[in-house]
Amino acid sequence: MNSLYSLIFALLFAHGANAVEFKVREGVDFSKLDKYQKIYSLPYLASRIHNVFQHPTLDKDEIGKYLKWGEAGLTIMANPNEEPALAIKTNYFLEYGGHSAPTESVNCFKKSRNPFRPLKGLKVALDPGHIGGKFSKLEKKYVLMDGGRIDFNEGDLNYYTALKLKLMLERAGAEVFMTRGKESAALGSFDDWFSIDKNIMDAYDSWRLAKFGAHKDAEGRLADIALFKAERETTFYVFFGREEMRKRADLINEFNPDFTLLIHYNGYPGEYNRQGVQTRKTRDEHGQNVGTNTQNYNMLFVPGSFMKNELNEKHTQFHFLKLLLDNKIIDGSIDLCTDLLGSVMKKFKDLKTADYGDPYYTADVSLPIVKKDGQQLRGIFHRNLDMLRFLNAPSCYMELFVQDNFEEAEILNTNNAKLKQHRVPKKILNVARSYFKGIKKYFKAKTCK
Ligand SMILES: [Zn+2]
Numbered sequence: 001m002n003s004l005y006s007l008i009f010a011l012l013f014a015h016g017a018n019a020v021e022f023k024v025r026e027g028v029d030f031s032k033l034d035k036y037q038k039i040y041s042l043p044y045l046a047s048r049i050h051n052v053f054q055h056p057t058l059d060k061d062e063i064g065k066y067l068k069w070g071e072a073g074l075t076i077m078a079n080p081n082e083e084p085a086l087a088i089k090t091n092y093f094l095e096y097g098g099h100s101a102p103t104e105s106v107n108c109f110k111k112s113r114n115p116f117r118p119l120k121g122l123k124v125a126l127d128p129g130h131i132g133g134k135f136s137k138l139e140k141k142y143v144l145m146d147g148g149r150i151d152f153n154e155g156d157l158n159y160y161t162a163l164k165l166k167l168m169l170e171r172a173g174a175e176v177f178m179t180r181g182k183e184s185a186a187l188g189s190f191d192d193w194f195s196i197d198k199n200i201m202d203a204y205d206s207w208r209l210a211k212f213g214a215h216k217d218a219e220g221r222l223a224d225i226a227l228f229k230a231e232r233e234t235t236f237y238v239f240f241g242r243e244e245m246r247k248r249a250d251l252i253n254e255f256n257p258d259f260t261l262l263i264h265y266n267g268y269p270g271e272y273n274r275q276g277v278q279t280r281k282t283r284d285e286h287g288q289n290v291g292t293n294t295q296n297y298n299m300l301f302v303p304g305s306f307m308k309n310e311l312n313e314k315h316t317q318f319h320f321l322k323l324l325l326d327n328k329i330i331d332g333s334i335d336l337c338t339d340l341l342g343s344v345m346k347k348f349k350d351l352k353t354a355d356y357g358d359p360y361y362t363a364d365v366s367l368p369i370v371k372k373d374g375q376q377l378r379g380i381f382h383r384n385l386d387m388l389r390f391l392n393a394p395s396c397y398m399e400l401f402v403q404d405n406f407e408e409a410e411i412l413n414t415n416n417a418k419l420k421q422h423r424v425p426k427k428i429l430n431v432a433r434s435y436f437k438g439i440k441k442y443f444k445a446k447t448c449k
Pocket residue numbers: 129130154264265266
């Protein structure tokens with residue numbers, strides 16, 4: 001692994017903060033959290049942070065260094081690197097209250113009276129991950145095996161899955177928003193974006209702060225930016241992709257859905273043992289397949305599990321507090337996503353769900369979800385992916401199958417069904433059907449009182 005690649009690799013699994021002028025940042029108004037003043041007790045807040053947000057492996061005190069537990073309340077401290085003039089500054093003060101459990105129940109749906117439109121009134125956002133098509137090489141999200149005979153990309157699979165699901169949901173009366181079209185970015189053309197230096201500078205600054213917890217001096221900054229400008233592919237992969245996610249999160253929050261489904265198929269550059277040592281390499285630094293994965297499994301992510309440097313910026317602190325205090329977002333995600341994964345597993349019985357720590361990287365980047373009886377949920381983990389952190393309603397970040405698995409790749413490469421005018425793999429239509437079934441069943445059972 002060369003150093004640039006390892007940098008990018010690290011970035012991929014430590015989604016950080018951002019400083020570009022999108023609403024995820026502009027919308028930071030700590031007073032929006034004032035309604036949670038004097039509600040939760042210190043023991044509740046501390047245990048919730050420990051169980052849902054505090055990833056243990058990287059740095060035990062990563063979250064703690066921004067928090068000051070006082071007698072009357074909790075203080076959130078600014079990062080001195082972000083605001084060097086103010087070595088110690090308070091961003092927010094939350095006064096303790098008496099509640100020692102979440103105050104709000106999750107996900108209910110006002111039942112439709114129209115039997116032909118059972119989901120009328122439900123608002124669903126669908127985010128087909130990545131961009132796909134001709135961008136799939138730039139975004140390193142493609143599968144190319146067996147001398148080119150197997151040749152497909154995840155962005156397209158995600159898009160067709162979302163499109164099929166959208167059609168089914170709409171037929172059932174739901175209102176659906178999709179973050180992108182086929183082979184298109186929510187941010188518009190990459191070349192237009194790339195031509196504006198300010199875009200790259202802002203994205204660089206935010207990336208650096210997220211990655212290293214500090215800005216760089218002006219000279220070093222310009223030198224780095226020149227380097228990134230010269231590397232169009234890297235700029236796309238590292239910067240444009242991050243800004244694209246923030247744009248999508250803004251669009252989803254504007255739509256104000258009941259929940260968001262982030263649609264992905266899994267792909268991974270290799271297999272690792274429990275100690276994190278690579279035992280099999282499946283992709284090189286360009287995302288090109290150099291081997292096949294022997295494993296195949298399903299999993300999904302819900303918000304939580306903050307990692308190193310992820311509370312550096314004011315806006316990430318705001319979203320952290322939002323997720324901590326509005327229990328409907330995370331508890332609602334777990335409740336809904338458990339059902340959705342169950343629906344998928346019913347359809348694909350031969351596949352297993354991932355365990356926490358197997359594949360290894362789940363333990364590296366995510367936290368397990370422990371039920372009241374002490375059992376861990378299978379296949380569902382907290383993870384602080386950008387999209388999940390910024391969304392204001394429940395969300396499931398689906399990661400089905402392993403595309404690098406040869407048998408799976410064969411299936412996903414076979415366009416044996418039709419969706420509108422497109423030839424697509426039948427299997428992804430079945431995925432969409434299982435999502436639809438799961439959603440319908442879930443909301444049928446969740447009538448608002
Ligand atoms: Zn993906």
